[in-house]
Amino acid sequence: MAVVRTEGLVKTYGATRALDDITLTFPDGGFFGLLGPSGSGKTTLLRAIAGFVIPDSGRVFIDDAPVENVPVEAREIGMVFQNYALFPNMTVAGNVGFGLEVRKVPAAERKRRVAEVLDLVQLGELGDRKPHELSGGQRQRVAMARAIVTRPRVLLLDEPLSALDKSLRVEMQIELKRIQREVGITTIFVTHDQEEALTLSDQIGILRDGRLVRHGPPREVYDNPRDPFTAQFLGEANLFSGTPEPGGLRLADGTLIPGAPTATIAVRAEDLRITLDEPAAPIRLRARLRQRIFAGAMGTCVLDWRGNPLKAIGRDQDFAGLPAQGDVWLSWDSADMIPLSEG
Amino acid sequence: MSGSLARTDRLRALALLSPAYLWLMAAVFLPLSAMAFFSFLSDVPFGGRDWQFTLDNYRAFLETPTYATLLWKSVKLGLIVTALSVLIGFPCAYVLAKVVRGRSREALFLLVILPFWSNSLVRIFSWAIVLRGNGILGSTVDAILPWDVRLNLMFSPTAIVIGLVHSYLPYVILTSYLALQAIDDSLIEAARSLGARRRTILRRLILPLAAPGIIAGAVLIFVPVVGSFMEPRILGGRRGTYYGTVIEDQFVAVFNWPLGAALSFILLAVVLGILALASPAIRRATL
Structure with missing residues:
Protein backbone atom coordinates (compact mmCIF):
# COMPACT_ATOMS: atom_id res chain seq x y z
CA MET A 1 0.00 0.00 0.00
CA ALA A 2 1.31 3.36 -0.89
CA VAL A 3 0.64 6.90 -1.88
CA VAL A 4 1.45 7.61 -5.50
CA ARG A 5 2.26 11.12 -6.53
CA THR A 6 3.17 12.68 -9.85
CA GLU A 7 4.81 16.04 -10.17
CA GLY A 8 4.73 18.06 -13.40
CA LEU A 9 4.77 15.02 -15.70
CA VAL A 10 5.33 15.91 -19.36
CA LYS A 11 5.54 13.50 -22.27
CA THR A 12 5.50 14.48 -25.91
CA TYR A 13 5.24 12.26 -28.95
CA GLY A 14 6.33 14.37 -31.91
CA ALA A 15 4.05 17.38 -31.90
CA THR A 16 1.41 15.97 -29.55
CA ARG A 17 1.60 16.41 -25.83
CA ALA A 18 0.42 13.14 -24.36
CA LEU A 19 1.02 14.40 -20.83
CA ASP A 20 1.04 18.10 -20.09
CA ASP A 21 2.19 19.02 -16.60
CA ILE A 22 0.31 16.40 -14.61
CA THR A 23 0.57 16.90 -10.86
CA LEU A 24 -1.67 14.56 -8.94
CA THR A 25 -1.79 12.59 -5.71
CA PHE A 26 -3.34 9.13 -5.60
CA PRO A 27 -4.33 8.47 -2.00
CA ASP A 28 -3.23 5.40 -0.07
CA GLY A 29 -5.68 2.54 -0.43
CA GLY A 30 -7.96 4.55 -2.68
CA PHE A 31 -9.59 3.65 -5.97
CA PHE A 32 -8.68 6.40 -8.39
CA GLY A 33 -10.34 6.49 -11.81
CA LEU A 34 -8.61 8.25 -14.70
CA LEU A 35 -11.23 9.23 -17.21
CA GLY A 36 -11.01 10.88 -20.57
CA PRO A 37 -11.74 10.47 -24.26
CA SER A 38 -9.29 8.43 -26.35
CA GLY A 39 -6.03 10.28 -26.88
CA SER A 40 -6.44 12.25 -23.68
CA GLY A 41 -3.28 10.77 -22.16
CA LYS A 42 -4.88 8.64 -19.46
CA THR A 43 -3.13 5.43 -20.54
CA THR A 44 0.16 7.29 -20.96
CA LEU A 45 -0.17 8.52 -17.38
CA LEU A 46 -0.81 4.99 -16.13
CA ARG A 47 2.16 3.66 -18.11
CA ALA A 48 4.37 6.44 -16.78
CA ILE A 49 3.48 5.40 -13.24
CA ALA A 50 4.19 1.76 -14.18
CA GLY A 51 7.52 2.74 -15.73
CA PHE A 52 6.80 1.71 -19.33
CA VAL A 53 6.76 5.35 -20.40
CA ILE A 54 9.73 7.51 -19.48
CA PRO A 55 8.46 11.09 -19.05
CA ASP A 56 10.35 13.96 -20.71
CA SER A 57 10.23 15.83 -17.44
CA GLY A 58 8.52 15.62 -14.09
CA ARG A 59 8.68 12.89 -11.49
CA VAL A 60 6.74 9.98 -10.11
CA PHE A 61 6.86 9.16 -6.39
CA ILE A 62 5.71 5.99 -4.73
CA ASP A 63 5.56 6.53 -0.97
CA ASP A 64 7.56 9.73 -1.35
CA ALA A 65 10.47 7.92 -3.00
CA PRO A 66 11.21 9.04 -6.56
CA VAL A 67 11.06 6.06 -8.95
CA GLU A 68 12.52 7.42 -12.17
CA ASN A 69 15.59 5.22 -11.75
CA VAL A 70 13.58 2.18 -10.73
CA PRO A 71 12.80 -0.08 -13.71
CA VAL A 72 9.32 -1.54 -14.13
CA GLU A 73 10.35 -4.92 -12.75
CA ALA A 74 11.53 -3.37 -9.46
CA ARG A 75 8.65 -0.96 -8.89
CA GLU A 76 6.48 -3.55 -7.15
CA ILE A 77 3.39 -2.77 -9.12
CA GLY A 78 0.57 -4.98 -10.21
CA MET A 79 -0.93 -4.32 -13.59
CA VAL A 80 -3.99 -5.60 -15.41
CA PHE A 81 -3.85 -5.07 -19.15
CA GLN A 82 -6.70 -4.31 -21.48
CA ASN A 83 -6.31 -7.68 -23.25
CA TYR A 84 -5.34 -9.33 -19.91
CA ALA A 85 -1.97 -10.48 -21.37
CA LEU A 86 -2.18 -13.92 -19.77
CA PHE A 87 0.80 -16.14 -20.59
CA PRO A 88 -0.64 -18.68 -23.05
CA ASN A 89 2.05 -21.27 -22.32
CA MET A 90 1.23 -21.47 -18.63
CA THR A 91 -1.76 -22.71 -16.67
CA VAL A 92 -3.93 -20.40 -14.58
CA ALA A 93 -1.94 -21.36 -11.49
CA GLY A 94 1.30 -20.86 -13.45
CA ASN A 95 0.19 -17.40 -14.51
CA VAL A 96 -0.84 -16.39 -11.02
CA GLY A 97 2.28 -17.91 -9.47
CA PHE A 98 4.67 -16.30 -11.95
CA GLY A 99 5.31 -13.18 -9.89
CA LEU A 100 5.98 -15.32 -6.79
CA GLU A 101 8.26 -17.64 -8.75
CA VAL A 102 10.26 -14.63 -9.95
CA ARG A 103 10.54 -13.49 -6.33
CA LYS A 104 11.83 -16.96 -5.38
CA VAL A 105 8.99 -17.63 -2.96
CA PRO A 106 9.30 -21.29 -1.80
CA ALA A 107 7.05 -23.71 -3.70
CA ALA A 108 4.84 -24.59 -0.72
CA GLU A 109 4.11 -20.98 0.14
CA ARG A 110 3.65 -20.15 -3.50
CA LYS A 111 1.03 -22.87 -3.83
CA ARG A 112 -0.80 -21.67 -0.74
CA ARG A 113 -0.86 -18.03 -1.86
CA VAL A 114 -1.96 -18.91 -5.40
CA ALA A 115 -4.83 -21.00 -3.99
CA GLU A 116 -5.75 -18.19 -1.63
CA VAL A 117 -5.91 -15.52 -4.32
CA LEU A 118 -7.74 -17.82 -6.74
CA ASP A 119 -10.35 -18.29 -4.02
CA LEU A 120 -10.55 -14.53 -3.61
CA VAL A 121 -11.39 -14.12 -7.30
CA GLN A 122 -13.65 -17.19 -7.13
CA LEU A 123 -11.63 -19.33 -9.52
CA GLY A 124 -10.47 -21.91 -6.97
CA GLU A 125 -11.24 -24.87 -9.23
CA LEU A 126 -9.61 -23.66 -12.43
CA GLY A 127 -5.91 -23.61 -11.52
CA ASP A 128 -5.02 -26.32 -14.04
CA ARG A 129 -6.73 -24.74 -17.02
CA LYS A 130 -4.89 -22.94 -19.80
CA PRO A 131 -5.93 -19.33 -20.56
CA HIS A 132 -7.48 -20.25 -23.90
CA GLU A 133 -9.92 -22.57 -22.08
CA LEU A 134 -11.39 -19.70 -20.06
CA SER A 135 -14.22 -17.27 -20.73
CA GLY A 136 -13.60 -13.52 -20.90
CA GLY A 137 -14.77 -12.90 -17.36
CA GLN A 138 -12.61 -15.74 -16.00
CA ARG A 139 -9.56 -14.40 -17.83
CA GLN A 140 -10.21 -11.02 -16.29
CA ARG A 141 -10.24 -12.60 -12.83
CA VAL A 142 -7.00 -14.47 -13.53
CA ALA A 143 -5.35 -11.23 -14.65
CA MET A 144 -6.56 -9.59 -11.45
CA ALA A 145 -5.35 -12.49 -9.28
CA ARG A 146 -1.95 -12.46 -11.00
CA ALA A 147 -1.59 -8.73 -10.37
CA ILE A 148 -2.44 -8.80 -6.67
CA VAL A 149 -0.82 -12.06 -5.53
CA THR A 150 2.58 -10.40 -5.16
CA ARG A 151 1.01 -7.82 -2.80
CA PRO A 152 2.11 -4.88 -4.92
CA ARG A 153 2.28 -1.34 -3.60
CA VAL A 154 0.10 -0.06 -6.44
CA LEU A 155 -2.42 -1.78 -8.65
CA LEU A 156 -2.75 -0.34 -12.15
CA LEU A 157 -5.73 -1.26 -14.28
CA ASP A 158 -5.75 -0.35 -17.98
CA GLU A 159 -9.37 -0.45 -19.18
CA PRO A 160 -9.75 -3.82 -17.46
CA LEU A 161 -13.41 -4.30 -18.33
CA SER A 162 -13.57 -2.96 -21.87
CA ALA A 163 -13.25 -6.39 -23.48
CA LEU A 164 -16.32 -7.75 -21.68
CA ASP A 165 -19.92 -7.50 -22.79
CA LYS A 166 -22.21 -5.15 -20.91
CA SER A 167 -23.92 -7.45 -18.41
CA LEU A 168 -20.64 -9.14 -17.50
CA ARG A 169 -19.03 -5.74 -17.19
CA VAL A 170 -21.49 -4.61 -14.55
CA GLU A 171 -20.96 -7.85 -12.64
CA MET A 172 -17.20 -7.49 -12.84
CA GLN A 173 -17.39 -3.86 -11.65
CA ILE A 174 -18.93 -5.08 -8.42
CA GLU A 175 -16.33 -7.86 -8.20
CA LEU A 176 -13.47 -5.47 -8.83
CA LYS A 177 -14.68 -3.13 -6.14
CA ARG A 178 -15.07 -6.02 -3.67
CA ILE A 179 -11.59 -7.40 -4.40
CA GLN A 180 -10.00 -3.97 -4.15
CA ARG A 181 -11.70 -3.35 -0.82
CA GLU A 182 -10.61 -6.71 0.53
CA VAL A 183 -6.96 -6.24 -0.44
CA GLY A 184 -6.90 -2.51 0.14
CA ILE A 185 -4.26 -1.77 -2.47
CA THR A 186 -3.92 1.75 -3.87
CA THR A 187 -5.58 1.31 -7.24
CA ILE A 188 -5.34 3.51 -10.31
CA PHE A 189 -7.67 2.67 -13.07
CA VAL A 190 -8.06 3.96 -16.62
CA THR A 191 -11.35 4.01 -18.46
CA HIS A 192 -13.20 5.92 -21.12
CA ASP A 193 -16.53 4.75 -19.67
CA GLN A 194 -17.81 7.50 -17.38
CA GLU A 195 -20.38 5.26 -15.73
CA GLU A 196 -17.66 2.77 -14.83
CA ALA A 197 -15.48 5.53 -13.40
CA LEU A 198 -18.33 6.94 -11.33
CA THR A 199 -19.33 3.50 -10.04
CA LEU A 200 -15.90 2.29 -9.01
CA SER A 201 -13.82 5.25 -7.95
CA ASP A 202 -13.48 7.12 -4.68
CA GLN A 203 -11.73 9.80 -6.71
CA ILE A 204 -11.75 10.58 -10.37
CA GLY A 205 -9.44 12.62 -12.55
CA ILE A 206 -10.59 13.89 -15.92
CA LEU A 207 -8.01 14.29 -18.66
CA ARG A 208 -8.23 16.11 -21.93
CA ASP A 209 -5.40 16.55 -24.46
CA GLY A 210 -2.84 15.50 -21.87
CA ARG A 211 -3.99 17.93 -19.24
CA LEU A 212 -5.76 17.20 -15.96
CA VAL A 213 -9.01 19.13 -16.28
CA ARG A 214 -10.59 18.25 -12.96
CA HIS A 215 -10.25 15.82 -10.10
CA GLY A 216 -12.08 14.98 -6.92
CA PRO A 217 -14.72 12.64 -5.52
CA PRO A 218 -17.08 11.48 -8.31
CA ARG A 219 -20.22 13.05 -6.86
CA GLU A 220 -18.56 16.38 -6.31
CA VAL A 221 -17.16 16.47 -9.83
CA TYR A 222 -20.46 15.36 -11.31
CA ASP A 223 -22.58 17.85 -9.37
CA ASN A 224 -20.20 20.72 -9.87
CA PRO A 225 -18.28 20.18 -13.09
CA ARG A 226 -17.15 23.85 -13.26
CA ASP A 227 -15.97 23.76 -16.88
CA PRO A 228 -17.89 22.95 -20.08
CA PHE A 229 -15.68 19.96 -20.99
CA THR A 230 -16.27 18.16 -17.70
CA ALA A 231 -19.95 19.02 -17.78
CA GLN A 232 -20.38 17.49 -21.23
CA PHE A 233 -18.06 14.57 -20.64
CA LEU A 234 -19.67 13.42 -17.38
CA GLY A 235 -23.25 12.76 -18.23
CA GLU A 236 -25.19 14.53 -20.93
CA ALA A 237 -25.21 18.29 -20.35
CA ASN A 238 -26.70 21.06 -22.49
CA LEU A 239 -24.74 24.29 -22.57
CA PHE A 240 -26.23 27.77 -22.85
CA SER A 241 -24.16 30.94 -23.23
CA GLY A 242 -25.20 34.56 -23.36
CA THR A 243 -24.65 38.01 -21.94
CA PRO A 244 -25.20 38.47 -18.20
CA GLU A 245 -27.72 41.18 -17.32
CA PRO A 246 -29.03 42.34 -13.93
CA GLY A 247 -32.16 40.23 -14.43
CA GLY A 248 -30.38 37.10 -15.58
CA LEU A 249 -28.71 35.73 -18.71
CA ARG A 250 -29.71 37.14 -22.10
CA LEU A 251 -29.34 34.41 -24.73
CA ALA A 252 -28.59 35.10 -28.38
CA ASP A 253 -32.26 34.78 -29.37
CA GLY A 254 -33.25 37.39 -26.78
CA THR A 255 -34.63 34.96 -24.22
CA LEU A 256 -33.87 35.99 -20.65
CA ILE A 257 -32.93 33.19 -18.29
CA PRO A 258 -33.68 34.57 -14.83
CA GLY A 259 -31.36 33.54 -12.02
CA ALA A 260 -28.56 32.24 -14.26
CA PRO A 261 -25.36 32.48 -12.19
CA THR A 262 -22.73 32.72 -14.96
CA ALA A 263 -22.35 33.58 -18.64
CA THR A 264 -22.28 29.91 -19.50
CA ILE A 265 -24.53 27.44 -17.76
CA ALA A 266 -25.18 23.75 -18.13
CA VAL A 267 -28.45 21.91 -17.72
CA ARG A 268 -28.33 18.14 -17.46
CA ALA A 269 -30.29 16.22 -20.06
CA GLU A 270 -32.32 14.54 -17.30
CA ASP A 271 -33.33 17.97 -15.91
CA LEU A 272 -34.85 19.31 -19.14
CA ARG A 273 -38.65 19.20 -19.35
CA ILE A 274 -40.40 19.08 -22.71
CA THR A 275 -44.00 20.20 -23.10
CA LEU A 276 -46.28 20.95 -26.03
CA ASP A 277 -48.05 23.86 -24.29
CA GLU A 278 -46.25 26.86 -22.93
CA PRO A 279 -45.30 26.09 -19.32
CA ALA A 280 -45.74 28.42 -16.39
CA ALA A 281 -42.10 28.00 -15.32
CA PRO A 282 -40.06 31.22 -15.39
CA ILE A 283 -37.28 29.55 -17.42
CA ARG A 284 -38.58 28.40 -20.77
CA LEU A 285 -37.37 28.17 -24.34
CA ARG A 286 -38.92 27.44 -27.67
CA ALA A 287 -37.09 24.59 -29.42
CA ARG A 288 -37.63 22.07 -32.13
CA LEU A 289 -37.94 18.35 -31.45
CA ARG A 290 -35.94 16.48 -34.06
CA GLN A 291 -36.09 12.87 -32.98
CA ARG A 292 -37.33 10.64 -30.21
CA ILE A 293 -35.17 7.64 -29.41
CA PHE A 294 -36.74 4.73 -27.62
CA ALA A 295 -34.28 2.72 -25.52
CA GLY A 296 -36.37 0.66 -23.15
CA ALA A 297 -37.13 2.23 -19.80
CA MET A 298 -35.39 5.49 -20.64
CA GLY A 299 -35.84 7.57 -23.75
CA THR A 300 -33.87 10.34 -25.38
CA CYS A 301 -35.16 13.37 -27.23
CA VAL A 302 -32.86 15.10 -29.69
CA LEU A 303 -33.73 18.77 -29.98
CA ASP A 304 -32.55 21.77 -31.89
CA TRP A 305 -32.42 25.24 -30.43
CA ARG A 306 -31.29 27.87 -32.92
CA GLY A 307 -28.91 25.45 -34.60
CA ASN A 308 -27.55 24.04 -31.33
CA PRO A 309 -28.23 20.38 -30.67
CA LEU A 310 -29.75 19.65 -27.26
CA LYS A 311 -30.57 16.41 -25.52
CA ALA A 312 -33.24 15.49 -23.02
CA ILE A 313 -33.36 12.16 -21.19
CA GLY A 314 -36.39 10.87 -19.34
CA ARG A 315 -38.64 7.93 -18.72
CA ASP A 316 -40.37 7.00 -21.93
CA GLN A 317 -43.82 7.87 -20.51
CA ASP A 318 -42.65 11.43 -19.81
CA PHE A 319 -42.35 11.92 -23.55
CA ALA A 320 -45.60 10.06 -24.33
CA GLY A 321 -47.65 13.06 -25.45
CA LEU A 322 -45.01 14.44 -27.78
CA PRO A 323 -45.09 14.19 -31.56
CA ALA A 324 -42.23 12.54 -33.44
CA GLN A 325 -41.12 15.98 -34.59
CA GLY A 326 -42.19 19.59 -34.20
CA ASP A 327 -42.01 22.74 -32.09
CA VAL A 328 -42.03 22.22 -28.31
CA TRP A 329 -41.34 24.14 -25.10
CA LEU A 330 -38.30 23.47 -22.95
CA SER A 331 -38.16 24.42 -19.32
CA TRP A 332 -36.10 23.70 -16.24
CA ASP A 333 -35.85 24.68 -12.59
CA SER A 334 -33.42 27.38 -11.63
CA ALA A 335 -31.83 24.97 -9.13
CA ASP A 336 -30.82 22.69 -12.02
CA MET A 337 -28.57 25.27 -13.62
CA ILE A 338 -24.88 24.43 -13.21
CA PRO A 339 -22.56 27.44 -13.24
CA LEU A 340 -19.56 27.03 -15.55
CA SER A 341 -16.39 28.99 -16.11
CA GLU A 342 -15.49 29.90 -19.66
CA GLY A 343 -13.53 27.12 -21.29
CA MET B 1 -15.54 -30.05 -41.69
CA LEU B 30 6.61 -39.86 -59.77
CA PRO B 31 10.36 -39.12 -59.69
CA LEU B 32 10.58 -40.42 -56.15
CA SER B 33 8.89 -43.69 -57.07
CA ALA B 34 11.15 -44.01 -60.08
CA MET B 35 14.11 -43.62 -57.74
CA ALA B 36 12.66 -46.14 -55.32
CA PHE B 37 12.33 -48.54 -58.24
CA PHE B 38 15.93 -47.89 -59.38
CA SER B 39 17.27 -48.56 -55.92
CA PHE B 40 16.25 -52.21 -56.26
CA LEU B 41 17.92 -52.74 -59.67
CA SER B 42 21.37 -54.04 -60.50
CA ASP B 43 21.88 -51.44 -63.24
CA VAL B 44 20.00 -48.57 -64.87
CA PRO B 45 17.14 -49.88 -67.00
CA PHE B 46 18.11 -47.87 -70.10
CA GLY B 47 20.97 -47.59 -72.56
CA GLY B 48 20.60 -51.27 -73.45
CA ARG B 49 22.03 -52.56 -70.18
CA ASP B 50 21.14 -55.82 -68.47
CA TRP B 51 19.37 -55.44 -65.15
CA GLN B 52 17.53 -57.47 -62.59
CA PHE B 53 15.96 -56.89 -59.18
CA THR B 54 18.40 -57.03 -56.29
CA LEU B 55 18.97 -55.85 -52.73
CA ASP B 56 22.72 -55.42 -53.35
CA ASN B 57 22.57 -51.65 -53.22
CA TYR B 58 21.18 -51.65 -49.70
CA ARG B 59 23.54 -54.46 -48.72
CA ALA B 60 26.44 -52.31 -49.95
CA PHE B 61 25.59 -49.69 -47.34
CA LEU B 62 25.72 -52.29 -44.58
CA GLU B 63 28.86 -54.00 -45.87
CA THR B 64 30.93 -50.87 -46.52
CA PRO B 65 31.47 -49.04 -43.20
CA THR B 66 32.60 -45.90 -45.08
CA TYR B 67 29.00 -45.07 -45.97
CA ALA B 68 27.82 -45.19 -42.38
CA THR B 69 30.87 -43.16 -41.30
CA LEU B 70 30.11 -40.54 -43.93
CA LEU B 71 26.43 -40.51 -43.01
CA TRP B 72 27.36 -39.88 -39.38
CA LYS B 73 29.74 -37.12 -40.54
CA SER B 74 26.89 -35.54 -42.51
CA VAL B 75 24.46 -35.81 -39.58
CA LYS B 76 27.06 -34.12 -37.37
CA LEU B 77 27.48 -31.41 -40.01
CA GLY B 78 23.70 -30.97 -40.05
CA LEU B 79 23.56 -30.66 -36.26
CA ILE B 80 26.42 -28.14 -36.15
CA VAL B 81 25.03 -26.00 -38.97
CA THR B 82 21.52 -26.11 -37.49
CA ALA B 83 22.75 -25.22 -34.01
CA LEU B 84 24.87 -22.34 -35.31
CA SER B 85 22.06 -21.04 -37.50
CA VAL B 86 19.65 -21.03 -34.56
CA LEU B 87 22.21 -19.39 -32.29
CA ILE B 88 22.91 -16.67 -34.84
CA GLY B 89 19.45 -16.43 -36.38
CA PHE B 90 17.24 -16.29 -33.28
CA PRO B 91 18.82 -13.15 -31.76
CA CYS B 92 18.66 -11.57 -35.21
CA ALA B 93 14.97 -12.45 -35.54
CA TYR B 94 14.36 -11.13 -32.02
CA VAL B 95 15.89 -7.76 -32.86
CA LEU B 96 13.90 -7.60 -36.10
CA ALA B 97 10.62 -8.51 -34.44
CA LYS B 98 10.85 -6.72 -31.11
CA VAL B 99 13.49 -3.99 -31.20
CA VAL B 100 13.64 -2.19 -34.54
CA ARG B 101 10.55 -0.58 -36.01
CA GLY B 102 9.45 1.01 -39.24
CA ARG B 103 11.74 1.57 -42.21
CA SER B 104 14.94 0.28 -40.66
CA ARG B 105 13.17 -3.03 -40.09
CA GLU B 106 12.36 -3.25 -43.80
CA ALA B 107 15.96 -2.52 -44.70
CA LEU B 108 17.31 -5.12 -42.30
CA PHE B 109 14.78 -7.63 -43.55
CA LEU B 110 15.99 -7.09 -47.09
CA LEU B 111 19.52 -7.90 -45.98
CA VAL B 112 18.29 -11.13 -44.44
CA ILE B 113 16.56 -12.40 -47.54
CA LEU B 114 19.21 -11.15 -49.96
CA PRO B 115 21.02 -14.52 -50.01
CA PHE B 116 17.80 -16.05 -51.37
CA TRP B 117 18.02 -13.82 -54.40
CA SER B 118 21.52 -14.77 -55.43
CA ASN B 119 22.50 -17.94 -57.23
CA SER B 120 23.78 -20.52 -54.77
CA LEU B 121 26.88 -21.29 -56.87
CA VAL B 122 27.76 -17.60 -56.96
CA ARG B 123 27.28 -17.48 -53.22
CA ILE B 124 29.57 -20.41 -52.60
CA PHE B 125 32.30 -19.25 -54.96
CA SER B 126 32.27 -15.80 -53.42
CA TRP B 127 32.90 -17.48 -50.07
CA ALA B 128 35.79 -19.30 -51.72
CA ILE B 129 37.30 -15.95 -52.69
CA VAL B 130 36.86 -14.65 -49.15
CA LEU B 131 38.13 -17.70 -47.33
CA ARG B 132 41.13 -18.89 -49.33
CA GLY B 133 44.67 -18.14 -48.10
CA ASN B 134 45.63 -14.64 -49.24
CA GLY B 135 41.94 -14.16 -49.83
CA ILE B 136 39.91 -11.20 -48.63
CA LEU B 137 39.48 -12.44 -45.07
CA GLY B 138 43.10 -13.58 -44.70
CA SER B 139 44.56 -10.32 -46.04
CA THR B 140 42.25 -8.18 -43.91
CA VAL B 141 43.03 -10.03 -40.69
CA ASP B 142 46.72 -9.94 -41.59
CA ALA B 143 46.57 -6.19 -42.17
CA ILE B 144 44.79 -5.47 -38.88
CA LEU B 145 46.74 -7.71 -36.52
CA PRO B 146 50.38 -6.73 -35.89
CA TRP B 147 51.83 -10.23 -36.01
CA ASP B 148 52.06 -12.46 -39.02
CA VAL B 149 48.77 -14.27 -39.55
CA ARG B 150 48.35 -17.06 -42.04
CA LEU B 151 44.63 -17.55 -42.16
CA ASN B 152 43.55 -20.19 -44.60
CA LEU B 153 40.09 -21.51 -43.93
CA MET B 154 39.53 -22.75 -47.44
CA PHE B 155 39.15 -26.51 -47.91
CA SER B 156 38.37 -27.11 -44.27
CA PRO B 157 35.23 -28.21 -42.39
CA THR B 158 35.03 -24.65 -41.06
CA ALA B 159 34.66 -23.31 -44.60
CA ILE B 160 31.86 -25.78 -45.28
CA VAL B 161 30.06 -24.79 -42.09
CA ILE B 162 30.43 -21.08 -42.89
CA GLY B 163 29.04 -21.55 -46.38
CA LEU B 164 26.12 -23.68 -45.22
CA VAL B 165 25.20 -21.41 -42.32
CA HIS B 166 25.21 -18.47 -44.68
CA SER B 167 22.94 -20.26 -47.14
CA TYR B 168 20.43 -21.55 -44.62
CA LEU B 169 20.40 -18.82 -41.97
CA PRO B 170 17.45 -16.95 -43.55
CA TYR B 171 15.15 -19.93 -42.93
CA VAL B 172 15.53 -19.85 -39.18
CA ILE B 173 15.41 -16.05 -39.10
CA LEU B 174 12.16 -15.96 -41.05
CA THR B 175 10.40 -18.72 -39.09
CA SER B 176 11.57 -17.33 -35.73
CA TYR B 177 10.58 -13.84 -36.80
CA LEU B 178 7.04 -14.95 -37.56
CA ALA B 179 6.75 -16.74 -34.22
CA LEU B 180 8.16 -13.75 -32.32
CA GLN B 181 5.88 -11.34 -34.14
CA ALA B 182 2.90 -13.30 -32.86
CA ILE B 183 3.95 -12.68 -29.25
CA ASP B 184 1.98 -9.71 -27.98
CA ASP B 185 4.21 -7.02 -26.48
CA SER B 186 1.81 -6.75 -23.57
CA LEU B 187 2.85 -10.27 -22.46
CA ILE B 188 6.40 -9.04 -22.04
CA GLU B 189 5.15 -5.93 -20.25
CA ALA B 190 2.99 -8.08 -17.98
CA ALA B 191 6.00 -10.22 -17.09
CA ARG B 192 8.05 -7.11 -16.33
CA SER B 193 5.28 -5.69 -14.15
CA LEU B 194 5.39 -8.95 -12.19
CA GLY B 195 9.07 -8.42 -11.52
CA ALA B 196 10.66 -10.64 -14.17
CA ARG B 197 14.03 -9.64 -15.56
CA ARG B 198 15.11 -10.02 -19.17
CA ARG B 199 16.63 -13.47 -18.78
CA THR B 200 13.59 -14.86 -17.01
CA ILE B 201 11.29 -13.39 -19.66
CA LEU B 202 13.42 -14.97 -22.39
CA ARG B 203 13.50 -18.36 -20.71
CA ARG B 204 9.94 -18.59 -19.42
CA LEU B 205 8.03 -16.67 -22.06
CA ILE B 206 9.77 -15.83 -25.30
CA LEU B 207 11.61 -19.09 -25.95
CA PRO B 208 8.61 -21.33 -25.18
CA LEU B 209 6.30 -19.18 -27.29
CA ALA B 210 8.75 -18.91 -30.19
CA ALA B 211 9.66 -22.62 -30.02
CA PRO B 212 7.40 -23.70 -32.90
CA GLY B 213 9.09 -21.18 -35.19
CA ILE B 214 12.60 -22.09 -34.07
CA ILE B 215 11.90 -25.79 -34.52
CA ALA B 216 10.35 -25.29 -37.95
CA GLY B 217 13.43 -23.35 -39.01
CA ALA B 218 15.76 -25.97 -37.54
CA VAL B 219 14.01 -28.78 -39.43
CA LEU B 220 14.07 -26.75 -42.64
CA ILE B 221 17.84 -26.42 -42.24
CA PHE B 222 18.78 -29.82 -40.87
CA VAL B 223 17.14 -31.89 -43.60
CA PRO B 224 18.84 -30.32 -46.64
CA VAL B 225 22.19 -29.84 -44.88
CA VAL B 226 22.53 -33.56 -44.11
CA GLY B 227 22.20 -34.26 -47.82
CA SER B 228 24.18 -31.25 -49.03
CA PHE B 229 26.93 -31.78 -51.58
CA MET B 230 27.67 -28.49 -53.31
CA GLU B 231 29.12 -26.63 -50.32
CA PRO B 232 31.21 -29.61 -49.13
CA ARG B 233 32.56 -30.14 -52.63
CA ILE B 234 33.50 -26.53 -53.42
CA LEU B 235 34.49 -25.25 -50.00
CA GLY B 236 35.79 -28.55 -48.60
CA GLY B 237 37.99 -29.65 -51.49
CA ARG B 238 39.63 -33.03 -50.85
CA ARG B 239 38.32 -33.07 -47.26
CA GLY B 240 34.83 -32.35 -48.43
CA THR B 241 33.68 -35.93 -48.84
CA TYR B 242 30.30 -36.25 -47.18
CA TYR B 243 27.34 -38.52 -47.60
CA GLY B 244 25.77 -36.07 -50.02
CA THR B 245 28.84 -35.89 -52.25
CA VAL B 246 29.00 -39.68 -52.40
CA ILE B 247 25.39 -39.80 -53.62
CA GLU B 248 26.15 -37.10 -56.16
CA ASP B 249 29.18 -39.10 -57.37
CA GLN B 250 26.99 -42.14 -57.98
CA PHE B 251 24.74 -40.15 -60.26
CA VAL B 252 27.24 -37.86 -61.96
CA ALA B 253 30.64 -39.52 -61.98
CA VAL B 254 30.27 -43.28 -61.45
CA PHE B 255 26.91 -43.52 -63.19
CA ASN B 256 25.69 -46.03 -60.61
CA TRP B 257 22.17 -44.68 -60.26
CA PRO B 258 20.79 -47.67 -58.34
CA LEU B 259 23.41 -47.29 -55.58
CA GLY B 260 22.87 -43.53 -55.48
CA ALA B 261 19.13 -44.06 -55.19
CA ALA B 262 19.54 -46.64 -52.42
CA LEU B 263 21.88 -44.33 -50.48
CA SER B 264 19.36 -41.52 -50.88
CA PHE B 265 16.54 -43.60 -49.46
CA ILE B 266 18.69 -44.66 -46.53
CA LEU B 267 19.37 -40.97 -45.88
CA LEU B 268 15.66 -40.22 -46.09
CA ALA B 269 14.89 -43.01 -43.62
CA VAL B 270 17.60 -41.85 -41.19
CA VAL B 271 16.44 -38.20 -41.32
CA LEU B 272 12.82 -39.24 -40.79
CA GLY B 273 13.97 -41.46 -37.92
CA ILE B 274 15.83 -38.59 -36.28
CA LEU B 275 12.81 -36.30 -36.62
CA ALA B 276 10.53 -39.02 -35.21
CA LEU B 277 12.87 -39.50 -32.24
CA ALA B 278 12.93 -35.75 -31.66
CA SER B 279 9.19 -35.31 -32.05
CA PRO B 280 8.17 -35.95 -28.40
CA ALA B 281 10.60 -33.24 -27.32
CA ILE B 282 9.36 -31.00 -30.12
CA ARG B 283 5.75 -31.54 -29.11
CA ARG B 284 6.56 -30.77 -25.49
CA ALA B 285 8.29 -27.56 -26.52
CA THR B 286 5.46 -26.37 -28.74
CA LEU B 287 2.56 -27.07 -26.41
Missing part, protein backbone atom coordinates in the same frame (compact mmCIF):
# COMPACT_ATOMS: atom_id res chain seq x y z
CA SER B 2 -15.26 -31.65 -45.13
CA GLY B 3 -17.95 -34.11 -44.15
CA SER B 4 -20.46 -31.31 -43.80
CA LEU B 5 -19.61 -29.67 -47.11
CA ALA B 6 -22.41 -29.53 -49.62
CA ARG B 7 -21.93 -31.32 -52.95
CA THR B 8 -21.24 -28.16 -54.91
CA ASP B 9 -18.77 -26.99 -52.27
CA ARG B 10 -17.00 -30.32 -52.46
CA LEU B 11 -16.72 -30.06 -56.22
CA ARG B 12 -15.38 -26.55 -55.90
CA ALA B 13 -12.84 -27.66 -53.30
CA LEU B 14 -11.76 -30.48 -55.59
CA ALA B 15 -11.36 -28.09 -58.50
CA LEU B 16 -9.27 -25.72 -56.41
CA LEU B 17 -7.09 -28.42 -54.88
CA SER B 18 -6.49 -30.55 -57.95
CA PRO B 19 -3.89 -28.37 -59.74
CA ALA B 20 -1.67 -28.31 -56.67
CA TYR B 21 -2.03 -32.01 -55.99
CA LEU B 22 -1.57 -33.01 -59.63
CA TRP B 23 1.58 -30.93 -59.70
CA LEU B 24 2.85 -32.49 -56.47
CA MET B 25 2.08 -35.93 -57.91
CA ALA B 26 4.02 -35.18 -61.07
CA ALA B 27 6.89 -33.33 -59.44
CA VAL B 28 7.45 -35.32 -56.28
CA PHE B 29 5.72 -38.63 -56.26
